Amino acid sequence: MALQPHIQLSQEMTSARYALLPGDPQRVDRIVNFLDNPEPLGQNREFRAARGWYRGVEILVLSTGIGGPSTAIAIEELRQIGVTTLIRIGSCGALQDNLALGDVIIAYAAVMDDGTSRTYAPAGYPACADPHLTWELMAQVRQMNIPAVCGLVRSHDSFYTDREAELDAEWSARGVLGADMESAALMTIGTLRGLRTASLLNVVVAHNGCLDSSINDYVQQETLCQQGEERQITLALRAIYSDSQQGGQ
Template structure:
């Protein structure tokens, strides 16, 4: 007999809203869910914590996917299996271009596939691109919120170890904006499954070693007020962008 719950995240196979915001940390998912009306926790298993509720009368899912693309893509897959058609990732990232301030948003147009998992699923030539409507919705929501933001290509990288990162010259010359760990997996899965997907990333430091003196700055520290304030803004931007996308869908 088939279970009514999907095996990895333990979310229901049916009945979820079609629009979702995904975040890395379970506690961030819980904090985001507290903003929703009629919030209900629908699943909790491993790093996957999932809620439903409404934001400005739009039914939404909020779920955590943990750290790293191999685990995150399991949630993305199960959300798609459960009928979710639009997924926006709200995460944190290290700036890779001078002048991008901590706490600001980077809206991803595409991602470099160095994620450690999609290379095993799709040919390396297959692109990781955000849905244009997702990029525009995130940009509009950021403007309406007065949130400082940038658009560009991000680098999704499996390895995370400040002090060990070497910035490829081509990435520096072409203005790659930020580095994070999960978005390209979402974008590849979404395009392969016919979903709408995008991502907005809150800058929590300069993670390209050429841009920061690790010893002088005391090292990578994402637990600062400027970052927390940026995440709080970013969550609302992502939820507002979902509403804009839902209106386009006629929901």
């Protein structure tokens, strides 16, 4: 099979059925440190790819860049090379005061407040993660005893609109845990294409802080955020292995 046009991968390069999807290309390099026999597969635009093995299970790691459009491209092209299970390894801003930097959110569904999801499906279409994957992730959380919570998130398209504070307050009042830019697209396209999806979000911005000060906090409290990232990676890998032993993929 020819290379996919954007991610520049083919079935000849990897037979992985599981993929981890960070947004940041640099996070690919950190994720593969958790894998055996890591192998870089190249980069085109925002799509950096590598593969490795976790307890004998081949895992593809591909960055998606920022936002729904590039995430959608990655999902569609990964499907073409045989990937069937995709877990986002992302970050988010908290929308609840009880969430701390480094906490992990397991998103079981996402508000479709982005353009990509609503291009694929009408606004009333539910953007939901795969229930079995979500259950498996929660089972691993209990075994690992890590700070994690399962709930709703909101996916949107911009950090810097004039209404960000107002929108955050509205969705916080509705019980939404955090905000990112990719989960809704991942879940919507996954359901439409018959793929299994899940989204793990590391809290890197606390609730009720201004954006500039929160970004400074992110730098100053880098250790907390790094610990959260390591937890979400380990959580995803453990869930993938358990799923594979139950006949997943």
